[in-house]
Amino acid sequence: MNEQAPEPFEPVDEDWGTALAVVAHPDDMEYGGAAAVARWTGQGKKVVYVMVTSGEAGIDSMGPEECGPLREAEQIASAAVVGVDTVEFLGHPDGVLEYGLPLRRDIARAVRRHRPDIVITSNFRETYGGTMLNQADHVAVGRATLDAVRDAGNRWVFRELAEEGYEPWNGVRQVWAAASPEARHAVDTTDTFDLGVASLREHKAYLAGLGGPMADPREFLEGFGRGAGSRLGVRFAVPFEVFPLR
Numbered sequence: 001m002n003e004q005a006p007e008p009f010e011p012v013d014e015d016w017g018t019a020l021a022v023v024a025h026p027d028d029m030e031y032g033g034a035a036a037v038a039r040w041t042g043q044g045k046k047v048v049y050v051m052v053t054s055g056e057a058g059i060d061s062m063g064p065e066e067c068g069p070l071r072e073a074e075q076i077a078s079a080a081v082v083g084v085d086t087v088e089f090l091g092h093p094d095g096v097l098e099y100g101l102p103l104r105r106d107i108a109r110a111v112r113r114h115r116p117d118i119v120i121t122s123n124f125r126e127t128y129g130g131t132m133l134n135q136a137d138h139v140a141v142g143r144a145t146l147d148a149v150r151d152a153g154n155r156w157v158f159r160e161l162a163e164e165g166y167e168p169w170n171g172v173r174q175v176w177a178a179a180s181p182e183a184r185h186a187v188d189t190t191d192t193f194d195l196g197v198a199s200l201r202e203h204k205a206y207l208a209g210l211g212g213p214m215a216d217p218r219e220f221l222e223g224f225g226r227g228a229g230s231r232l233g234v235r236f237a238v239p240f241e242v243f244p245l246r
């Protein structure tokens with residue numbers, strides 16, 4: 001039997017001005033996406049981060065009350081490394097996120113507030129490919145983000161948002177799910193790879209509490225970036241599953 005080479009990736013559309021990244025946890029952007037963000041902010045684009053939780057359940061040796069504020073601070077420092085100066089935290093509970101109307105409403109509010117062209121989220125498929133299971137919060141946030149982008153454009157869904165002063169926003173052209181096993185697109189991050197590593201390194205307390213293959217930022221990101229890069233014909237890349245909306 002012949003081993004089939006994976007299909008080449010197409011470059012993502014880079015003709016846009018503002019992106020909103022909506023992810024479950026501090027560190028979700030840094031395990032892959034931050035190098036792409038550094039490239040885009042370097043091109044003069046604006047990128048805003050929205051964290052659905054504060055990652056307060058992410059460090060085994062530290063209680064949530066202490067952990068949440070620490071991880072928020074690490075995320076803000078991490079974002080600054082790749083040119084992101086707006087980081088918002090929606091305050092949903094880490095580890096036990098539920099797909100549902102409150103989550104859709106809060107993400108829709110963020111979409112109306114920031115009026116992005118592109119919305120980025122993390123992989124929400126069941127796995128990262130093969131049997132490498134995804135995490136429940138990522139699945140809930142990704143699904144809710146796809147739906148919230150449409151909710152943001154409909155005046156009659158979550159009517160309280162307009163009453164709060166957030167007018168509908170229909171301008172989102174595509175939603176991108178980073179590191180999806182269904183990805184067909186990618187962006188070249190060869191020139192900003194080191195910024196991505198530096199951004200992940202800002203999660204100091206989190207990395208200190210972590211063992212295994214994800215605890216070394218450079219090693220992990222090199223493996224991740226090289227795999228996608230080989231399918232885009234560059235050294236390093238970040239893969240995205242693209243959902244066009246208009």
Ligand SMILES: [Zn+2]
Binds near residue numbers: 024
């Ligand atoms: Zn996560």
